[in-house]
Amino acid sequence: AKALSASSINTYLDCPLKFYFSSLEGLREEEEVSENVESSLFGSILHRVLEILYKSYCGAQITADLLKLAAKESTLTRAIQVAFAELFFHTKDVKVLSGQSYLTGEMIRKYVLKVLERDRKLTPFRYIQSEKKLLQPFRLSNGREVQLKGFIDRLDEVNEIVRVVDYKTGIKKSLEFKSFESLFDKADEKRPQAIMQVFMYAWMYRQSVPEMMPI
DSSP: OOOBOHHHHHHHHHOHHHHIIIIISOOOOOOOOOSSOOHHHHHHHHHHHHHHHHHTTTTSEEOHHHHHHHTOHHHHHHHHHHHHHHHTSOSSOOOOOOHHHHHHHHHHHHHHHHHHHHHHTTOSEEEEEEEEEEEEEEEOTTSOEEEEEEEEEEEEEETTEEEEEOOOSSOOSOOOOSOTGGGGOTTOTTOOHHHHHHHHHHHHHHHHOTTSOOO
């Protein structure tokens, strides 16, 4: 059975016709072969690099010293090369990047170092999980039940508070909003889609872990 993602709900709010063709009919725009990393793939590679760096720390207490190890040039370079091999070159052969791939990799390095620097200020904290898949039923006002799906980029616990983290690159819209209802306002062109997505993931995670304290 099909499930609705946050991006498909946002697509429906922005353009119901596009939602019909993409989510119901399964039509997709043709992918072009490119020698450069497109913006969507840039974000995927960045996510993968962070997942690789934190993979061995899942469930562990993160300290500033651990993050220094993750930020080491050799460690970060290897993670970037692995992510490129998997997502851009589609191969298991990890190689030294060159040309445009190298420049993009260095840009990703800067993003990752900023994330690690911000994380260092939160230490100590517990890193729960990366790329957590969620599938949760949701009952509509008419009684019909639909499935919601999502992937949480990162779950961690800071000061005994569980955080749902979604990495974003290139956000141009404001993250401010007036009310929860305004996140679903079709007429609002400045509607912060990323905020709605995080709220949806937080609700789904809360439902999947009923014994936890409210987020």
